[in-house]
Amino acid sequence: MDYRLTYFGFPSVLEGYSDASWITNMEDHSSTSGWVFRLGGGAICWASKKQTCITNSTMESEFVALAAAGKEAERLRNLIYEIPLWPKPVSPISIRCDSAATLANAYSQEKLPFPAQKYRQYGTLLSPHYEEAVVSQFLDQFAESVDLIGRIVEDERDAYRNQLRVQVSRAAEIFTCLRSNKQMMRRNVMAYLRNCGYNAAVCKTKWESSGGLSGGSYEFVDVVRGDSASRYVVDLDFAAEFAIARPARSYECLLQRLPRIYVGTAEELRQILRAASNAARWSMKCGGLILPPWRKHRFMQSKWLGPYRRTTSLISSAANRSNGVKCRAVGFDAAANGGRLVFPAAARTR
Structure with a gap:
């Protein structure tokens, strides 16, 4: 050509x-x-x-x-x-x-x-006309992102996810005293879900630095649906992971639409990450700031959608390695069962 x-x-x-x-x-x-x-x-x-x-x-x-x-x-x-x-x-x-x-x-x-x-x-x-066009494009991008996130969060067509959300909310309320210890709270919520019959586990992602991507690791809870092998991500402090410095007012509106506790499929999460990352980039650019590496789209994807390892242990590997410290799981019926979570010998898988 x-x-x-x-x-x-x-x-x-x-x-x-x-x-x-x-x-x-x-x-x-x-x-x-x-x-x-x-x-x-x-x-x-x-x-x-x-x-x-x-x-x-x-x-x-x-x-x-x-x-x-x-x-x-x-x-x-x-x-x-x-x-x-x-x-x-x-x-x-x-x-x-x-x-x-x-x-x-x-x-x-x-x-x-x-x-x-x-x-x-x-x-x-x-050109003042071009300035108006840039601002208009900026606001349109935010409106589209907010609408997309709202549609995903408010969608109630998935009955399995709806029921899972109810159980996660109950577990979060039961273990609200552990909010200062996120690691312990995640593991107790995971144990609660397993006791309810879900194939739940603490999921840890870890990735190396490469091509402008900063290395890191992250933990959350995931649930694998038995009849379809669909994977549901459960994050107990989801909205906080999108906070940025000096956010634009439009970005603050987007943060309000993000759920504090996220329960959804990996594909739904992928769409939210793309929309939120673009909005964060626009917000930082509007304020004359550089988007930090830990808020870039690739980094955010790696946190929830990167290579991962599942575990059902109630005690983290870091706690296990601690010398001279005895750890115990804290949860419901703790006083009646000697401070340990008790589950049926064989858990059901939904």
């Missing part, structure tokens, strides 16, 4: 697009600026260059890119002035940027950092 630039002769207004990629070179911690200018429906000038200064945030790198694009816009404007047949005066050149934080600071009346002052020096303007 052949590719080519096509020009239509309209619009006869020069417009530019600017973007930056923060710290793309890990050797010297430099960022990359990029811009393209269009005229007559096609591109007439474009570039991608390494920035010569070190920036401390994505917003600063965006301002540096805008400053470089402003210099190019000034050169193109002077070139247009030299064309005899070009209508005068030349229309203002708009440079469009996709960073909500950069746009907000560019229009602010407060003193701006050096790159922003330098950008204003060249007299180019950000």
Whole structure:
């Protein structure tokens, strides 16, 4: 297939697009600026260059890119002035940027950092229509994510999941005194579910660092349905795993839709993770912050959907290795049974 630039002769207004990629070179911690200018429906000038200064945030790198694009816009404007047949005066050149934080600071009346002052020096303007479009896209993304999470959480067509939710809620209420010890609470809830006949276990995921993914481990409860081998994830403090610094108001609305105790299938969880991770990225970008590695989509997927090992032991391996410390499971009928959870010899599997 052949590719080519096509020009239509309209619009006869020069417009530019600017973007930056923060710290793309890990050797010297430099960022990359990029811009393209269009005229007559096609591109007439474009570039991608390494920035010569070190920036401390994505917003600063965006301002540096805008400053470089402003210099190019000034050169193109002077070139247009030299064309005899070009209508005068030349229309203002708009440079469009996709960073909500950069746009907000560019229009602010407060003193701006050096790159922003330098950008204003060249007299180019950000398009207010594009700013509205970015904000509108930002809000639309949040609305779609909130609606998707709401539909998944409120769906009651799965009778097995509905009953499992009831049992998990009862167990969480019984062992609410153990909320400060999440590990012990998970294992007691798992034991309660097994006593109710569910094939429940404490599930531990563990993954290594690779390709920008930070290594880590995580524990939750899972239940395997016997008649279909479907796997249900049970997390007793689910919403807290999505908290971020300085969340946007729209992201706070999304957090309110997330259940504190999650019970659902792995596929439903996959959809929630994708929607919530995208919303977190947008929220951090709006505030001029970088999404931390432990809130990125790949990391969140690894926590619940990565390689895992199941165990039905009431005492964790770490507690077992402790020297001179006797551990016991705390649960219902503890006083009547010498402080131990008692279960039938053979548990049913639903």
